[in-house]
Amino acid sequence: MTGRQWVLALSAGEEAERHAAVASLVALGPAALPALMGELRDDTSPVTETALLSVLCSIGASAFDPVLDVLQDAVPGSHWRALRVFTRLGTPALEGYLRALAHDDPFVRRAAVMGINDCGEDALPVANLLVPLLGDGDEEVRRAAVRAFCSWGAVVVPLLQMVRRDGPGTARGGALECLAEIGGEAAVSARDRAALERLVQIKLMDDIPVPISCCFLSWIAVSTGDQAGVMEMLGLPAAYPVPFSAGVDAADCDSHGGLDDDPHHQYRRVFVTPELAGWTLVVGSWCDPSAAEREAAVLKACEHLSARYGRAQAYWYGAQSDGSAVLVAERGETVRRLAYIPGDDTQHLELGAPLAYEQDCRTALGLPALTAEHLEVDEDDDEWMWELLEMATKLAGELSIDPLSIDADTPARGVGLLALTEYGRRLGAPCGALRL
Structure with a gap:
């Protein structure tokens, strides 16, 4: 068989034939390239x-330059096949x-960095050679x-700290982000913390x-501009000022937590907004009125806040049609709580009588009013299910x-604060660079 025939045999239906093709091509060595x-x-x-890759990795270092040539010649938009092979050639490359x-x-250059990263710990001895790329x-x-650098973790911290101290200057910003x-x-x-604080003030x-806007957005809205009072009542003593966009970015990053060993990591921090059109928002997964670990605490918090400030509400919203949850408290009592999360049983969250907004929406859709006997969502009631998916932001409006409608024209007074919750004080502040 010719070299090309052996290569095509790599896709044969019989496993034995595929193994024979690999062995023959490896035996050919560079001639098979x-x-x-x-x-x-x-x-x-x-x-x-x-x-x-099974053949190229067995052939070894001599395969690198031919694969690089293919990568360079690849037409933009159809180069992914070559890129995936190039970056997975492993330590021999x-x-x-x-x-x-x-x-x-x-x-x-980017493909080379990705390839080095794929080498894992084998690349650590040459990590210093990647510093200029920062x-x-x-x-x-x-x-x-x-x-x-972030994937290598704590082992490269001394190197990154040295870059912050001694340069090169162009890499210092990237090194700080990694740290x-x-x-x-x-x-x-x-010294770096002081510099960041000065940048924030500017x-x-x-x-x-x-x-x-977050993929998974949770927030508490309180009808007051008393930011300090809200934070005191919620037990949020550890806070520092951040630009509004940085606070939103932090909340978005944190909302993707809970996928690691400790599901409480996503509750460590919240963004407390300045006064916005007479309201103060506390944003973060810690505010989710439907989370099993938080539902009782959020309900109690909203009742206490509404007893002092008149109105307090908590919401959860999944931006990819993941669902909505709503809690409305007035003058110390929960008026309404409901949630619709496709695939989840949320009936236990149902509290209070339907709001006028709910009934108005059903009237507009030509649906019968909700009653004590008819609160559950019918599976064939598509129009109402779509309405419930968007309920959090629409009802908040x-x-x-509505957090999604906030913009430069929204009346604002004060500055936003990032605050550690009781989880953050116990587990430590989240890692990650704020997008200033």
């Missing part, structure tokens, strides 16, 4: 990337990746370098509200303020 590269270039080839860090094409002129390359992602405040020097001088 032209045929392998032909299939790598062909996006319609039946030979999978995994099959090509480490020397080639290091050479490619100086390539003129930023796409190749200040690369191409943002995608710089981001790839940041991700690589914040890896170790949070504990990994950042007092940005706060012309800070403006922006839409509070009627009763208080």
Whole structure:
């Protein structure tokens, strides 16, 4: 069989035939590379990337330059096949990746960083050679370098701290971002913290509200501008000022927590807005009125806040049609709580009589009014289910303020604060660089 026939045999239906093809191509060594590269270039080839890699990795370092040539020649938009193979050549290609860090094409530099990152701990001895990429002129390359250092974790903290101290200057910003992602405040020097505080103060001088848009958005709205009083009642003593957009970014990042070993990590921090059109919002997963760990505490908090300020509401909203949850408290009592989360049993959250807003929505849809005997959602009631999915933000717009509608024209007074909750004080502040 010819080299190309052996390559095509990598996609054979019989496992024995595929194994024989791998063995034959590895035996051919560099002589098999032209045929392998032909299939790598062909996006319609039946030979999978995994099959090509099994041979290329066995051939070793001599495969690097041919794969690099294919990557450079790939047409933008159809280069993903070559990119995935290039970045997974492994430790034998480490020397080639290091050479490619100086390539003129930023796409190749980024691919080289990704390949080095894929080498895992084997790349740690040469991590210092990636430092200049933390200040690369191409943002995608710089981001790839940041991700690589962050993936290596605490072991590269001394190197990053040295970059902050001694340079190169262009890499200092990227190094600081990595330190914040890896170790949070504990990994950042007092000098850097002071510099960041000065930067925050400068940005706060012309800070403006922006839409509070998160993939999973939870918030408590209180009808007052007494930010300090709200925080005192919620037990939020540890706080520092941040630009509005940075607070929103922090809330969004935190809302993706709960997927690691400790589901309480997502509750460690909240963003407390300045007064917005007469309301103060507390934003973060800690405010979710439907979360099993938080539902009782959020209900109690809203009742206490409404006893003092007249009205307090809590909401949860999933931006990808994940559902809504609503809690409305007035003058110390819960008036209404409901939730609709597809696939979840939320009937136990149902409290109070339907709000006028709910009944008005059903009337507009030509649906019968909700009654004590008819509160559950009928599975075939598509129009009402779609309404419930959006209930949190729409109801907030009627009763208080819709976070998604906040913008530079929203009346604002004061500055936003990031505050640690009881979870944050116990588990530590979340790691991660604020997007200032």
